[in-house]
Amino acid sequence: MIDLRSDTVTWPTDEMRRVMAEAVVGDDVYGEDPTVNRLEALGAQKMGKEAALFVPSGTMSNLVALLAHTRPGEEILVGAEAHVYYYEVGGLARVAGVLPRLVDDRDGVFTAEAFKAVLRTPNLHFPETRLFCLENTHNRGGGTITNVEQMQEIYELARELHLAVHLDGARIFNAAVAAGRPAADFARYADSVSFCLSKGLSAPVGSLLAGGREFVQRARKARKVVGGGMRQAGVLAAAGIVALEKMVDRLAEDHANARRLAVGLAEIPGIKIDLARVQTNIVSYELAPTLTEEEFLARLNAKGVLAGSPGPHRIRMVANRMVSSEDIETALQAIRVVMAA
Numbered sequence: 307m308i309d310l311r312s313d314t315v316t317w318p319t320d321e322m323r324r325v326m327a328e329a330v331v332g333d334d335v336y337g338e339d340p341t342v343n344r345l346e347a348l349g350a351q352k353m354g355k356e357a358a359l360f361v362p363s364g365t366m367s368n369l370v371a372l373l374a375h376t377r378p379g380e381e382i383l384v385g386a387e388a389h390v391y392y393y394e395v396g397g398l399a400r401v402a403g404v405l406p407r408l409v410d411d412r413d414g415v416f417t418a419e420a421f422k423a424v425l426r427t428p429n430l431h432f433p434e435t436r437l438f439c440l441e442n443t444h445n446r447g448g449g450t451i452t453n454v455e456q457m458q459e460i461y462e463l464a465r466e467l468h469l470a471v472h473l474d475g476a477r478i479f480n481a482a483v484a485a486g487r488p489a490a491d492f493a494r495y496a497d498s499v500s501f502c503l504s505k506g507l508s509a510p511v512g513s514l515l516a517g518g519r520e521f522v523q524r525a526r527k528a529r530k531v532v533g534g535g536m537r538q539a540g541v542l543a544a545a546g547i548v549a550l551e552k553m554v555d556r557l558a559e560d561h562a563n564a565r566r567l568a569v570g571l572a573e574i575p576g577i578k579i580d581l582a583r584v585q586t587n588i589v590s591y592e593l594a595p596t597l598t599e600e601e602f603l604a605r606l607n608a609k610g611v612l613a614g615s616p617g618p619h620r621i622r623m624v625a626n627r628m629v630s631s632e633d634i635e636t637a638l639q640a641i642r643v644v645m646a647a
Contacts, residue, residue, distance in 0.1 A: 308633045310567075310623035311614045313477075313505040313560070313587060317628065321552070322509060322545035331540035334360070335530070341540030345547050349514035352550060353499050354490035357522035359515045360543055361534050364389075364476045367500035367513040369397045371472045373528035374521055375498065376436045378403030383421055384439040385411030387446040390474055391439075401532065405433050414447015414583065416440050418459040425467070438464050441474040442492060443481045446616055449564070449588030449624075451481045454491050461495035473499040476513070480506060480586040483557045497521065506557050506587060507549035508627055511542050556627070560587040563625040563634050570638040576645045587625045595619060602644060609640040 309315045318326070332338035342360050349358035361367045368390045376382065382398065384391045386408040390398060398404050410420045426432055438460060444450045457473075464471045473496035475481075475489070482489040493499040498517035503509035515525055529535060536542075568584040571577050571591055579591035593602055599615040606613060614622045625634070 307610050307612055308629060308637050309612045310625070310629060310637060311612050312624045313626040315628060316504075316506065316508040316626050318510045318545050319508055319548065319553075322548045325544040325548060326541050329540040329544035331538035333537050334539045335535045335537060339538065339540040339543070341547070342543040345543040345550075346514065348547060348550055349501075350516050352489055353493040353501070353516040355493065355499070355516040356519040357517065359522050359525050359529060360536075360539060360546070361513050361515060361529055362511060362536070363504075364474075364500060364502045364513040365394045365397065366529070366532060366534050367515045368394060368472075368474055369401060369532060370525045370528045370534065371498050371500060371515055371517075372398055372402040372404060372437070373531065374524040375470050375472060376402060376404050379405070379433055380436040381405045381407050381433040382437040382439055383407050383409050383424060383435065385409050385416065385441060385444075387411050387414070387444070388439060388441045388474065389445050389476065390441070392446060404436075407435070411441075411444065411447065414444035414450030415456065416442075416452045416460060417456055418463045421460060421463060435467070435469060438469055438471045439474065440471065440496065441476075443477045443586050443588070445476070445588070448583045448590035448622075449477070449480065449586035450583055451484060451585050453485065454487065454495070457492060457495040470497045472496060475499045475501040477502070477505060477586065479554050480557055480561070483554065484561055484586050498525075503546040503549045506560055506626060507553040509542075509545040509549040512546050514546070557587065560625040560627070561585075563587075563629060563631055564589050564623075566631060567623060567625065567634050567638065570634075571641065574638075574642055574645050577641075589623045589625070590616065591621055593619045593621060597645075605644045605647070606640060609643065611637045611640045
């Protein structure tokens with residue numbers, strides 16, 4: 307099968323499997339796992355932050371960030387299409403106890419103007435606003451990038467209002483590679499940033515949450531609250547080190563395959579795609595109204611290609627390390643046959 311559902315389907319590399327078997331470990335809850343400590347230091351350095359925290363998943367990383375930044379009953383400003391609001395099982399409300407005020411991010415890009423549009427003046431009847439939440443790259447937006455200049459404008463607005471900024475940077479390295487800039491350039495304009503090791507970087511498990519030293523100490527306690535304290539986690543962290551040291555630059559291959567896929571899709575009758583929004587490894591497109599996403603996915607599956615759907619008549623495909631340029635051509639041919647039928 308050619309699996310284009312997500313970059314989460316990537317397998318660990320042979321080197322990752324080897325270093326996992328050989329990892330020097332200790333009890334991370336006591337702070338005694340040297341491999342975890344090394345990974346956290348490396349992650350902090352990559353983001354230009356003082357410290358970082360290793361957590362099992364990106365969802366937990368965002369939740370822990372909310373717990374560390376806010377108190378129950380406070381308000382956060384977050385994209386209406388953002389992962390932390392749309393795909394994290396309501397954890398911001400049911401666990402962190404915060405109220406989301408929704409920002410227009412329908413194009414997959416955040417702007418200072420969109421945040422200004424939903425700001426309210428202080429009032430006895432309103433909850434205290436505490437945090438701006440960004441996402442880069444934007445999942446539901448199709449892997450789109452909020453550029454560094456836009457992030458700076460948002461950060462400066464937050465500073466004027468004495469608010470913090472959290473960046474869900476699950477795919478921040480995709481943004482960095484596509485922009486030709488270090489990831490730290492994006493992370494500079496956020497007080498905290500979470501990023502995944504287990505997507506395009508191919509580690510089997512894990513994310514990091516980076517920020518100031520005091521923030522990470524609060525986050526460490528929040529991680530314990532939600533059950534994220536791990537023991538001999540160096541077995542997992544070892545793969546994360548390989549991911550950060552050796553797997554970032556190859557993301558350009560995924561971007562090239564996504565572009566190849568998008569250009570091919572644009573030539574197929576019955577498919578509508580905005581090539582300008584294919585900026586990284588995610589390809590999102592619309593089907594003709596006469597074909598449902600369920601029918602399309604079932605027919606494509608029968609031809610050996612897996613994809614996903616973010617909504618009615620919409621399809622999402624994600625280039626990843628398990629899919630070659632030859633696989634992209636095979637997938638395009640399968641799509642041509644399905645659409646012709």
